[in-house]
Amino acid sequence: MSADSVSPPMRSPFLQGLAAAFRSVFAYVLFGTFVGIGALGHDFGFSIWWMVLSSALIWAAPAQVILLSALGTGVGVIEAAIAVTLSGVRLLPMVVALLPMLRTEKTRTRDLLLPTHFTAISMWVESLRLLPAVPREQRIAFCNGLSLGLMLSAVAATAVGFYLAGSLPRIYAAALLFLTPLSFTLSLARNSRALVDRLAFVFGIALAPILAALDIGLDLLWSGIVGGTFAYLIHRLRRAGA
Numbered sequence: 142m143s144a145d146s147v148s149p150p151m152r153s154p155f156l157q158g159l160a161a162a163f164r165s166v167f168a169y170v171l172f173g174t175f176v177g178i179g180a181l182g183h184d185f186g187f188s189i190w191w192m193v194l195s196s197a198l199i200w201a202a203p204a205q206v207i208l209l210s211a212l213g214t215g216v217g218v219i220e221a222a223i224a225v226t227l228s229g230v231r232l233l234p235m236v237v238a239l240l241p242m243l244r245t246e247k248t249r250t251r252d253l254l255l256p257t258h259f260t261a262i263s264m265w266v267e268s269l270r271l272l273p274a275v276p277r278e279q280r281i282a283f284c285n286g287l288s289l290g291l292m293l294s295a296v297a298a299t300a301v302g303f304y305l306a307g308s309l310p311r312i313y314a315a316a317l318l319f320l321t322p323l324s325f326t327l328s329l330a331r332n333s334r335a336l337v338d339r340l341a342f343v344f345g346i347a348l349a350p351i352l353a354a355l356d357i358g359l360d361l362l363w364s365g366i367v368g369g370t371f372a373y374l375i376h377r378l379r380r381a382g383a
Contacts, residue, residue, distance in 0.1 A: 154279035155286040161271055162290020167263035171291055172298040174202050177316075179302025181206065185213030189303050196299040200292060201261050204228040231362070235265040242272050243280050252281055259288030267291075337376040344368030 152160070162168055175196060182192040187209065199205045204225045211221035236257055243256055268284055275283045326346075345368035352363055 154275065154282035157275075158283040158286025158288070159290045160286075161267070161283075162287045162294070165263075165267050165287075165291070167267060168291055168294040171202075171263055171295045172301075175295040175298035176302035176305065177313075178202060178205055178209070179299040179304075180306040181302075182209055182299070183303045183306035185209055187213070189300060192299050192303055193296055196296050197292060199225070200259065200295070201229060201232065232260055232265075235262075236260045239265060239268055239284075242268070243277075243284060245277055248281070256281060256284045256288070259285070259292070263291050264288045336379075337372050340372035340375055341365075341369045344371050 178196065179192055182195075187195075195205055195208065199208065207224050207228050208221055211224055212218070216224075239256065239260055240253055243253065264284075264287060267287060271287070272280050272284065345364045348368050349364040357363060
């Protein structure tokens with residue numbers, strides 16, 4: 142779907158975003174992912190209401206897996222909270238990159254609270270793709286509609302996975318959790334148009350398995366920092382030589 146096809150004049154920006162969510166491949170990727178999370182929560186003995194609420198409030202599949210695994214295996218609440226918080230820190234750069242696209246001179250801080258909470262991989266990728274075609278004053282409403290649509294898909298899938306847990310093979314549930322990082326990687330590759338973006342993507346892909354094999358802590362974070370730094374330096378050198 143092209144970015145310029147998301148703003149029919151007869152709809153409110155919120156409804157445009159909601160419709161865009163259900164046209165996005167991420168709605169279906171999230172559905173598959175959260176079916177696996179629902180099944181995982183069932184296996185650990187959590188209730189359906191606890192699972193649905195956690196999907197809405199945590200709204201990040203890796204952090205939710207960490208929480209379920211920690212609490213389900215007897216880790217203390219404080220330790221689990223710290224682990225989830227550290228997992229959520231990775232989303233901060235996405236928030237920092239997205240909010241300038243939403244702000245206007247009249248934007249109040251409280252207007253940005255929902256988009257900040259909703260910022261996750263799927264919402265961030267789709268927002269960067271679709272928001273340039275949306276008038277700036279309508280972007281917060283559009284973003285909230287887009288995010289709510291994606292979240293509804295995830296919450297519904299959590300319930301489906303919970304009730305399917307008895308018949309869902311464990312290997313299938315585990316494979317479903319891989320859909321989100323896979324779709325994120327493919328979306329980044331598709332959206333990387335500038336040379337610096339492509340270099341950062343290639344360096345990150347190349348470094349990640351090397352750092353993981355060396356058993357370096359926070360290997361994913363370091364892959365991004367080192368790969369992005371190399372890409373930026375090459376970009377600056379090319380500009381200086383131009």
